[in-house]
Amino acid sequence: MNPLQDKRIVLGVSGSVAAYKAAELASKLTQAKAQVDVVLSEGAERFISPLTFASLTGRKAYSSLWDSDAHVVHVGLGEAADLLVIAPCSANTLAKLATGQADNLLTLTVLAARCPVLVAPAMDGGMFEHPATQANIQTLRQRGVQVLGPAQGRMASGLLGWGRMLEPAEILGQLRLVLSRGGPLAGRHVLVSAGGTQEPLDPVRYLTNRSSGKQGFALAQAALDLGAQVSLVAGATAASLPTPYGAERIDVDTAAQMAEAILQRAGSADVLIMAAAVADFRPRQVQPHKIKKNLLPQVELEPTPDILLAVAEQRRRIGWPAVVVGFAAESQNLLENAQDKLARKGLSMIVANQVGVPDAGFAVDTNRVSLLWPGGAVEHLPLLSKSEVAEEVLRRVVALLAEG
Incomplete structure (x- = not known):
């Protein structure tokens, strides 16, 4: 590749x-x-x-x-x-x-x-x-x-x-x-999300996660290497990563901004790879001023937009993207939780990775993932660099597109 x-x-x-x-x-x-x-x-x-x-x-x-x-x-x-x-x-x-x-x-x-x-x-x-x-x-x-x-x-x-x-x-x-011109994804538009979002609490604080964005950026590079036109929606935690040359980069901060960026582009994309670690919750009310240290706040949370569910609804209406790949980062019951997400969100494939282990997941250059498909098929990959994981995922994407 x-x-x-x-x-x-x-x-x-x-x-x-x-x-x-x-x-x-x-x-x-x-x-x-x-x-x-x-x-x-x-x-x-x-x-x-x-x-x-x-x-x-x-x-x-x-x-x-x-x-x-x-x-x-x-x-x-x-x-x-x-x-x-x-x-x-x-x-x-x-x-x-x-x-x-x-x-x-x-x-x-x-x-x-x-x-x-x-x-x-x-x-x-x-x-x-x-x-x-x-x-x-x-x-x-x-x-x-x-x-x-x-x-x-x-x-x-x-x-x-x-x-x-x-x-x-x-x-x-x-x-x-x-x-890479003339590769197996030539003429295809691949939309990739990467990194974590930041949900503001007050003007100086926010809720976020540990995602570095490295896996999503590796996926964007692998798609480029196969000849695809690539749009990369990068969350705030990936701000310091260099853009793969040739990719359109869209920087966002919050889950709502990421949802808007993804939904604007998904209708014209052949493939969506949703590798971003989107925040599941955000403060219901953002404080207009910095919360003082001596005033311990009671923070009420509300769910953020579920991007993949919105994509699934759009996909049912217009048929695009042809292939949608999700990611599931779990600390327990990895395969069960990933299989549930795969079914609920109508995905073509899901990439499941265990977080909280020293050599895989967030903030490291390696990953150990399992690939799951509708129908129950599961493939476990060994410990690989994130670039190698990206290549393996894109090989399966090419095969899914060929299946129509």
Whole structure:
């Protein structure tokens, strides 16, 4: 399911102080199990050595047409690549690519490539906004080259402006998105909820839960990796998690806000995965001022909107989403409570996980879950990372969609 696994990625590095970021990108790609061939321009070698990349990737890094005994090395690299990205891409290299120059191994390899080509510009001062650079970028875009960034910020010179290379994590997300096109969920809209809600008690206090949102965000990434269009409704406790690149993110605080966001989008979604830990109760009355410490309050609670029941009603009327997956976090009677929720809320599948154990559930990176279906079928998964759990859930979603 990992779109980068075993893919041949050519990483071009041109002359820029941002070349140090290319080393991190090469490392991340290798950790994602891609086969990374690095090609440095002569200018790049003044900032970073081929040995650095060879050490990070475990593969030879190239810097000259003449430093390899391979037959026509640029053709071999270009023809074998599943994707070619130049990060950083200097103003000079952009100009060469736009005019079709082929005076070094990197530009030769781009001309020989038959795969998607992406460039991440990196340059100082007003160079990016110069009309010549903008014209070169427009030319490359017209030829199908994807331009990643740049970002705005402080340059090596101390100036502020557009020209900073995107961070490696963002570039990695964009590469995953490119390689996931045409996956089994291509053309499908997957709606995912994640994290816990916060129900206000007074202007400074609220009721919440321990959900980190990590499992829901992993589900969003797994859906993206299968080619889906993804909308991610993130509860307040997941506010600090980075958005999976390519997902539409909707941040909410309360259960009522989450219900509104989900119901607005569920009618156009093929799949809803309700992984959020939505608060079951909220204070009936929110105090307008901070409750003083010496005034112990009597808090009366009321139920929050039941989102999955509302989705079930909408689904009966319009038939969408085609697949609805719920989550059940329980501290006791796990399977019995999950089976009851599965039936009451008309779910296609439910993911049940035991909370209160040290290696699974809230605030950790692993999970141990059971999958339940209507009719009584149960599948117990071993302890897995939350990313692996997400992949297993999405495999079942693909199968459910295929069943119609």
